[in-house]
Amino acid sequence: MKNADLFLNETDYPDFPAEAAVARLSGALTFPTVSYVDTGRVDYGAFERMQAYLRKSYPHVAARGVWETIGHSLLITLPGDDPSLEPALFMAHQDVVPVVPGTEGNWLHGPFSGDVSGGYIWGRGAMDIKQMLVGELESAEYLLARGASFRRTVYLAFGEDEETCSTGAMAIVKALKERGVRLAFVLDEGAGDVVDAADWGAPGEMTCAVGLYEKGYGDLRLRVRSTGGHSSNPFRGTSLGRLSDAISAIVHNLPAPRLSDSVRRSLRVLAPLMTEEPMKTWAQDPDAHEAELLGWFLGRESLYHLVQTTAAPTMISGGAPAGNVMPQDMEAIINFRLIPGDTPESVLAHCRALVGEGVELDWAQQIAASTPSDIDAWGFKALTRVLRHYFDRLVFIPAQNRGATDARQYEPLSRCVMRFGPFLEEEDVSAEGVHGTNERISVRAWLQGVRVLLRLMEETCVKDDNPA
Numbered sequence: 001m002k003n004a005d006l007f008l009n010e011t012d013y014p015d016f017p018a019e020a021a022v023a024r025l026s027g028a029l030t031f032p033t034v035s036y037v038d039t040g041r042v043d044y045g046a047f048e049r050m051q052a053y054l055r056k057s058y059p060h061v062a063a064r065g066v067w068e069t070i071g072h073s074l075l076i077t078l079p080g081d082d083p084s085l086e087p088a089l090f091m092a093h094q095d096v097v098p099v100v101p102g103t104e105g106n107w108l109h110g111p112f113s114g115d116v117s118g119g120y121i122w123g124r125g126a127m128d129i130k131q132m133l134v135g136e137l138e139s140a141e142y143l144l145a146r147g148a149s150f151r152r153t154v155y156l157a158f159g160e161d162e163e164t165c166s167t168g169a170m171a172i173v174k175a176l177k178e179r180g181v182r183l184a185f186v187l188d189e190g191a192g193d194v195v196d197a198a199d200w201g202a203p204g205e206m207t208c209a210v211g212l213y214e215k216g217y218g219d220l221r222l223r224v225r226s227t228g229g230h231s232s233n234p235f236r237g238t239s240l241g242r243l244s245d246a247i248s249a250i251v252h253n254l255p256a257p258r259l260s261d262s263v264r265r266s267l268r269v270l271a272p273l274m275t276e277e278p279m280k281t282w283a284q285d286p287d288a289h290e291a292e293l294l295g296w297f298l299g300r301e302s303l304y305h306l307v308q309t310t311a312a313p314t315m316i317s318g319g320a321p322a323g324n325v326m327p328q329d330m331e332a333i334i335n336f337r338l339i340p341g342d343t344p345e346s347v348l349a350h351c352r353a354l355v356g357e358g359v360e361l362d363w364a365q366q367i368a369a370s371t372p373s374d375i376d377a378w379g380f381k382a383l384t385r386v387l388r389h390y391f392d393r394l395v396f397i398p399a400q401n402r403g404a405t406d407a408r409q410y411e412p413l414s415r416c417v418m419r420f421g422p423f424l425e426e427e428d429v430s431a432e433g434v435h436g437t438n439e440r441i442s443v444r445a446w447l448q449g450v451r452v453l454l455r456l457m458e459e460t461c462v463k464d465d466n467p468a
């Protein structure tokens with residue numbers, strides 16, 4: 001089944017200026033706002049020109065909003081009438097990844113052409129993530145142009161370097177913190193894969209993940225020292241042997257798996273839809289069947305990473321230059337992805353206990369898992385309610401976000417930080433396009449995603465059905 005077959009209520013907002021909106025997205029795609037870790041290579045003029053273009057393209061947002069540039073990041077404040085309500089913040093990032101040198105000729109339409117052709121809008125950023133940035137501006141502009149006023153303050157926050165260092169998001173968060181801002185919810189890009197729930201015991205049910213946290217990341221460095229020598233005398237082994245033993249001990253004795261709150265909530269949502277045993281029975285009472293459920297999850301490629309900190313040995317160096325020479329100092333890296341609850345400190349202690357003396361361990365780099373958002377938060381309920389309105393048959397489940405995004409920076413400001421881009425492009429198109437060649441989005445998927453953003457903004461910030 002195609003994702004587009006799931007679209008519903010595409011006739012909402014019949015006066016939405018679809019053609020002009022497509023043209024505005026197309027225009028935004030022509031600015032080469034490429035970010036690089038080496039900021040000396042960044043063309044900040046492109047960012048400035050795009051910001052001027054956006055300001056001109058959205059006159060009501062320009063007139064009613066406070067536009068601040070923080071570095072080259074953009075924070076637009078649309079003040080609400082009721083200052084007692086916590087603001088909502090809609091995110092995206094202005095930057096895009098570079099086009100791989102030498103592949104320019106493989107693009108059917110130039111990466112910065114913004115061409116509209118064959119039902120698609122083409123260009124770098126069409127899927128990651130100018131379609132969301134422009135969609136959020138379209139939503140605010142539509143509402144304001146029709147005389148709506150926000151009861152709840154709306155922030156639009158567009159970082160400049162999500163693809164590299166997230167310094168833009170950090171600077172925006174710092175500014176908001178200094179103003180004492182607390183946010184009712186944050187919406188950023190992320191998740192959105194449509195997956196058959198067969199592995200959950202509910203074949204034929206289509207699920208879609210809403211990211212509520214990110215796993216932690218760590219490169220664990222293992223070092224073994226040795227003076228080497230002739231390999232005819234390997235008494236007490238070699239550095240390579242000891243390093244191999246240590247790697248093996250770690251990957252075969254990972255920290256204990258756990259059913260997180262987010263997995264439990266997914267089980268609760270899917271339980272009534274499960275038709276297959278044993279999941280049908282187990283999901284009724286996860287506490288009584290925790291061990292069985294963990295075994296089930298660990299045995300499935302689509303699920304194991306939800307309940308387990310993973311470890312992937314990725315690098316090794318220092319082997320001997322010849323077969324009859326014992327290696328001297330050696331080093332390896334194991335890459336970890338940490339579930340919430342496993343901290344860099346606890347994982348390091350766990351690994352130390354496994355490898356014993358003679359193997360030095362430390363983190364070459366590490367960042368803890370992000371703080372899972374509250375699955376009972378009003379923002380999550382509001383988003384899933386809107387999503388159900390527009391995507392018939394999809395079951396939305398709280399989940400971890402695979403990548404790292406700017407959203408993590410906002411966690412101190414809100415208990416509801418959601419990663420979900422509502423642009424359900426067909427899988428082959430998005431797989432090819434995101435960070436790849438021929439990035440594009442279909443006009444139909446884009447407009448449906450914009451309806452989600454518009455309705456969410458309208459329901460939460462104009463009508464406002466929440467007391468706090």
Ligand SMILES: [Zn+2]
Binds near residue numbers: 093128129162189
């Ligand atoms: Zn992105």
